[in-house]
Amino acid sequence: MGELSLAAVAVGGKRVELQEFPLPEPLDTGGLLRVEACGVCGSDIKKYGASPMLPTILGHESVGRIARVGETAARRWGVSEGDRVLLEEYLPCGHCVDCRSGEFRSCNQTDNHLQSGAIRYGSTPVEVPPALWGGYSEYQYLHPSSVIHRVPDGVPAEQAAFALPLSNGIQWTQLDAGVRMGDVVVILGPGQQGIGCLIASKAAGAGRVIVSGLSRDRARLELARELGADRVVDVDVESLVE
Numbered sequence: 001m002g003e004l005s006l007a008a009v010a011v012g013g014k015r016v017e018l019q020e021f022p023l024p025e026p027l028d029t030g031g032l033l034r035v036e037a038c039g040v041c042g043s044d045i046k047k048y049g050a051s052p053m054l055p056t057i058l059g060h061e062s063v064g065r066i067a068r069v070g071e072t073a074a075r076r077w078g079v080s081e082g083d084r085v086l087l088e089e090y091l092p093c094g095h096c097v098d099c100r101s102g103e104f105r106s107c108n109q110t111d112n113h114l115q116s117g118a119i120r121y122g123s124t125p126v127e128v129p130p131a132l133w134g135g136y137s138e139y140q141y142l143h144p145s146s147v148i149h150r151v152p153d154g155v156p157a158e159q160a161a162f163a164l165p166l167s168n169g170i171q172w173t174q175l176d177a178g179v180r181m182g183d184v185v186v187i188l189g190p191g192q193q194g195i196g197c198l199i200a201s202k203a204a205g206a207g208r209v210i211v212s213g214l215s216r217d218r219a220r221l222e223l224a225r226e227l228g229a230d231r232v233v234d235v236d237v238e239s240l241v242e
Protein backbone atom coordinates (compact mmCIF):
# COMPACT_ATOMS: atom_id res chain seq x y z
CA MET A 1 0.00 0.00 0.00
CA GLY A 2 1.21 3.53 -0.79
CA GLU A 3 1.23 6.56 1.50
CA LEU A 4 -1.78 7.48 3.60
CA SER A 5 -3.52 10.70 4.60
CA LEU A 6 -5.14 11.05 8.00
CA ALA A 7 -8.52 12.76 7.81
CA ALA A 8 -11.38 13.78 10.12
CA VAL A 9 -14.47 12.07 8.73
CA ALA A 10 -17.87 13.36 9.80
CA VAL A 11 -20.10 10.31 10.19
CA GLY A 12 -23.32 12.04 11.29
CA GLY A 13 -24.92 13.16 14.55
CA LYS A 14 -21.96 15.39 15.53
CA ARG A 15 -19.52 12.49 15.43
CA VAL A 16 -16.13 12.59 13.75
CA GLU A 17 -13.79 9.65 13.22
CA LEU A 18 -10.11 9.81 12.33
CA GLN A 19 -9.54 7.60 9.33
CA GLU A 20 -6.68 6.99 6.91
CA PHE A 21 -7.00 6.97 3.14
CA PRO A 22 -4.45 6.06 0.48
CA LEU A 23 -3.05 9.01 -1.47
CA PRO A 24 -4.37 8.79 -5.04
CA GLU A 25 -1.98 7.92 -7.85
CA PRO A 26 -1.03 8.27 -10.59
CA LEU A 27 -1.83 11.97 -10.94
CA ASP A 28 -1.71 13.26 -14.47
CA THR A 29 -4.70 15.60 -14.62
CA GLY A 30 -4.98 16.16 -10.84
CA GLY A 31 -2.84 16.77 -7.80
CA LEU A 32 -2.58 16.77 -4.03
CA LEU A 33 -2.75 19.67 -1.60
CA ARG A 34 -0.88 19.50 1.72
CA VAL A 35 -3.43 21.36 3.83
CA GLU A 36 -2.08 24.14 6.07
CA ALA A 37 -5.42 25.44 7.33
CA CYS A 38 -9.10 25.16 6.53
CA GLY A 39 -11.89 27.48 7.63
CA VAL A 40 -15.13 26.37 9.27
CA CYS A 41 -18.20 27.45 7.28
CA GLY A 42 -21.69 27.69 8.74
CA SER A 43 -22.63 24.88 6.37
CA ASP A 44 -19.96 22.65 7.99
CA ILE A 45 -21.71 23.03 11.34
CA LYS A 46 -25.02 22.03 9.74
CA LYS A 47 -23.50 19.00 8.00
CA TYR A 48 -21.62 17.98 11.16
CA GLY A 49 -24.94 17.76 13.00
CA ALA A 50 -26.84 16.00 10.20
CA SER A 51 -28.05 12.46 10.74
CA PRO A 52 -27.99 10.17 8.93
CA MET A 53 -25.21 11.24 6.58
CA LEU A 54 -22.78 9.54 4.26
CA PRO A 55 -19.32 9.72 5.88
CA THR A 56 -17.66 12.84 4.50
CA ILE A 57 -14.48 14.85 5.08
CA LEU A 58 -15.90 18.34 5.66
CA GLY A 59 -14.10 21.65 5.08
CA HIS A 60 -14.07 23.70 1.87
CA GLU A 61 -12.00 26.78 2.73
CA SER A 62 -8.60 25.16 2.32
CA VAL A 63 -5.20 26.73 1.97
CA GLY A 64 -1.97 24.82 1.58
CA ARG A 65 0.91 23.86 -0.67
CA ILE A 66 0.80 21.73 -3.75
CA ALA A 67 2.43 18.49 -2.65
CA ARG A 68 2.08 16.70 -5.97
CA VAL A 69 0.77 17.71 -9.33
CA GLY A 70 0.37 15.74 -12.54
CA GLU A 71 2.07 16.95 -15.70
CA THR A 72 -1.16 17.91 -17.47
CA ALA A 73 -2.58 19.59 -14.36
CA ALA A 74 0.61 21.61 -13.79
CA ARG A 75 0.43 22.92 -17.35
CA ARG A 76 -3.29 23.69 -17.14
CA TRP A 77 -3.21 25.39 -13.72
CA GLY A 78 0.20 27.07 -14.19
CA VAL A 79 1.51 25.75 -10.87
CA SER A 80 4.39 23.63 -9.59
CA GLU A 81 4.92 21.48 -6.53
CA GLY A 82 5.54 23.66 -3.48
CA ASP A 83 3.30 26.52 -4.69
CA ARG A 84 0.98 27.96 -2.06
CA VAL A 85 -2.66 28.06 -3.11
CA LEU A 86 -6.22 28.17 -1.87
CA LEU A 87 -9.21 26.40 -3.34
CA GLU A 88 -12.78 27.35 -4.05
CA GLU A 89 -15.25 24.63 -3.11
CA TYR A 90 -16.55 24.34 -6.68
CA LEU A 91 -15.51 21.69 -9.19
CA PRO A 92 -17.16 22.99 -12.37
CA CYS A 93 -17.18 21.11 -15.69
CA GLY A 94 -15.61 23.95 -17.66
CA HIS A 95 -17.71 23.52 -20.80
CA CYS A 96 -21.41 24.16 -20.01
CA VAL A 97 -23.24 27.47 -20.60
CA ASP A 98 -22.72 28.53 -16.96
CA CYS A 99 -19.00 27.74 -17.02
CA ARG A 100 -18.46 29.43 -20.39
CA SER A 101 -20.27 32.60 -19.32
CA GLY A 102 -18.23 33.00 -16.13
CA GLU A 103 -20.97 31.65 -13.82
CA PHE A 104 -19.02 28.48 -13.08
CA ARG A 105 -20.27 28.41 -9.48
CA SER A 106 -23.74 27.53 -10.83
CA CYS A 107 -22.45 24.63 -12.95
CA ASN A 108 -24.60 21.48 -12.55
CA GLN A 109 -21.51 19.28 -12.12
CA THR A 110 -20.70 21.03 -8.85
CA ASP A 111 -24.14 22.00 -7.50
CA ASN A 112 -25.52 19.22 -5.33
CA HIS A 113 -28.80 21.13 -4.91
CA LEU A 114 -29.40 20.83 -8.66
CA GLN A 115 -27.94 17.45 -9.41
CA SER A 116 -27.51 14.43 -7.16
CA GLY A 117 -24.00 13.05 -7.38
CA ALA A 118 -22.59 16.52 -8.06
CA ILE A 119 -19.09 16.91 -6.66
CA ARG A 120 -17.64 19.75 -4.64
CA TYR A 121 -15.13 20.06 -1.85
CA GLY A 122 -16.31 19.50 1.69
CA SER A 123 -19.55 17.72 0.83
CA THR A 124 -18.63 14.80 -1.44
CA PRO A 125 -18.72 11.56 0.59
CA VAL A 126 -15.61 9.41 1.07
CA GLU A 127 -17.29 6.57 -0.85
CA VAL A 128 -16.56 8.59 -4.02
CA PRO A 129 -12.92 7.89 -4.94
CA PRO A 130 -10.36 9.07 -3.99
CA ALA A 131 -12.20 10.05 -0.75
CA LEU A 132 -10.00 13.08 0.03
CA TRP A 133 -12.61 15.73 -0.89
CA GLY A 134 -12.39 17.90 2.22
CA GLY A 135 -9.99 20.23 3.98
CA TYR A 136 -10.11 18.60 7.44
CA SER A 137 -7.39 16.25 6.33
CA GLU A 138 -3.62 16.13 5.93
CA TYR A 139 -4.00 15.99 2.16
CA GLN A 140 -6.82 17.09 -0.11
CA TYR A 141 -7.28 15.74 -3.62
CA LEU A 142 -6.90 18.30 -6.40
CA HIS A 143 -9.54 17.27 -8.91
CA PRO A 144 -8.91 18.29 -12.55
CA SER A 145 -11.79 20.82 -12.25
CA SER A 146 -10.30 22.55 -9.17
CA VAL A 147 -10.52 26.35 -9.02
CA ILE A 148 -7.14 27.42 -7.66
CA HIS A 149 -5.86 30.81 -6.48
CA ARG A 150 -2.30 31.64 -5.53
CA VAL A 151 -1.56 32.75 -1.96
CA PRO A 152 1.45 34.97 -1.15
CA ASP A 153 3.94 33.38 1.27
CA GLY A 154 3.62 36.23 3.77
CA VAL A 155 -0.07 35.68 4.55
CA PRO A 156 -0.61 33.59 7.72
CA ALA A 157 -2.51 30.39 6.91
CA GLU A 158 -5.39 31.12 9.28
CA GLN A 159 -5.93 34.48 7.54
CA ALA A 160 -5.64 32.98 4.06
CA ALA A 161 -8.34 30.47 5.03
CA PHE A 162 -10.70 33.45 5.43
CA ALA A 163 -10.35 34.22 1.70
CA LEU A 164 -13.69 32.64 0.70
CA PRO A 165 -15.96 34.54 3.15
CA LEU A 166 -14.03 37.73 2.34
CA SER A 167 -14.41 37.11 -1.40
CA ASN A 168 -18.14 36.52 -0.89
CA GLY A 169 -18.25 39.87 0.91
CA ILE A 170 -16.58 41.59 -2.06
CA GLN A 171 -18.90 39.83 -4.52
CA TRP A 172 -22.12 40.60 -2.63
CA THR A 173 -21.40 44.20 -1.57
CA GLN A 174 -19.07 45.70 -4.17
CA LEU A 175 -20.05 43.72 -7.29
CA ASP A 176 -23.70 42.66 -6.76
CA ALA A 177 -24.96 45.55 -4.60
CA GLY A 178 -22.60 48.17 -6.09
CA VAL A 179 -21.60 49.66 -2.71
CA ARG A 180 -19.79 52.95 -3.31
CA MET A 181 -18.15 55.76 -1.36
CA GLY A 182 -20.48 57.17 1.31
CA ASP A 183 -23.21 54.49 1.02
CA VAL A 184 -25.16 53.24 4.03
CA VAL A 185 -24.97 49.44 4.30
CA VAL A 186 -27.05 47.22 6.60
CA ILE A 187 -25.75 43.68 7.18
CA LEU A 188 -28.12 41.14 8.74
CA GLY A 189 -26.04 38.71 10.78
CA PRO A 190 -22.42 38.87 11.99
CA GLY A 191 -21.36 35.38 10.86
CA GLN A 192 -18.20 35.01 8.81
CA GLN A 193 -20.04 35.96 5.61
CA GLY A 194 -21.50 39.04 7.32
CA ILE A 195 -18.06 39.98 8.63
CA GLY A 196 -16.70 39.52 5.10
CA CYS A 197 -19.40 41.93 3.84
CA LEU A 198 -18.47 44.43 6.55
CA ILE A 199 -14.77 44.44 5.62
CA ALA A 200 -15.59 44.69 1.90
CA SER A 201 -18.09 47.54 2.47
CA LYS A 202 -15.57 49.55 4.48
CA ALA A 203 -12.92 48.90 1.83
CA ALA A 204 -15.34 50.25 -0.81
CA GLY A 205 -15.68 53.46 1.22
CA ALA A 206 -19.16 52.93 2.68
CA GLY A 207 -20.05 55.88 4.91
CA ARG A 208 -22.02 53.96 7.50
CA VAL A 209 -22.16 50.21 8.07
CA ILE A 210 -24.75 48.79 10.47
CA VAL A 211 -24.48 45.13 11.52
CA SER A 212 -27.36 43.37 13.27
CA GLY A 213 -27.37 40.14 15.25
CA LEU A 214 -28.91 38.30 18.18
CA SER A 215 -27.93 38.48 21.85
CA ARG A 216 -26.09 35.19 21.49
CA ASP A 217 -23.94 36.84 18.76
CA ARG A 218 -22.51 39.29 21.28
CA ALA A 219 -18.85 38.28 20.68
CA ARG A 220 -19.31 38.53 16.92
CA LEU A 221 -21.02 41.91 17.16
CA GLU A 222 -18.07 43.06 19.26
CA LEU A 223 -15.71 41.82 16.53
CA ALA A 224 -17.81 43.67 13.94
CA ARG A 225 -17.31 46.84 15.94
CA GLU A 226 -13.54 46.23 16.11
CA LEU A 227 -13.48 45.74 12.35
CA GLY A 228 -15.12 49.08 11.69
CA ALA A 229 -18.92 48.68 12.01
CA ASP A 230 -20.33 52.14 12.77
CA ARG A 231 -23.26 50.67 14.65
CA VAL A 232 -24.12 47.17 15.86
CA VAL A 233 -27.72 46.28 16.74
CA ASP A 234 -28.77 43.42 19.01
CA VAL A 235 -32.26 42.73 17.61
CA ASP A 236 -33.22 40.83 20.78
CA VAL A 237 -32.89 44.12 22.64
CA GLU A 238 -33.67 46.87 20.13
CA SER A 239 -35.46 47.24 16.82
CA LEU A 240 -33.29 47.40 13.71
CA VAL A 241 -35.98 49.35 11.84
CA GLU A 242 -36.09 52.14 14.42
Ligand SMILES: [Zn+2]
Pocket residue numbers: 041042043060
Ligand atom coordinates in the same frame (compact mmCIF):
# COMPACT_ATOMS: atom_id res chain seq x y z
ZN1 LIG B 1 -19.06 27.64 2.84
Ligand SMILES: [Zn+2]
Pocket residue numbers: 092093094095096097098099100104107108109
Ligand atom coordinates in the same frame (compact mmCIF):
# COMPACT_ATOMS: atom_id res chain seq x y z
ZN1 LIG C 1 -20.12 23.68 -16.13
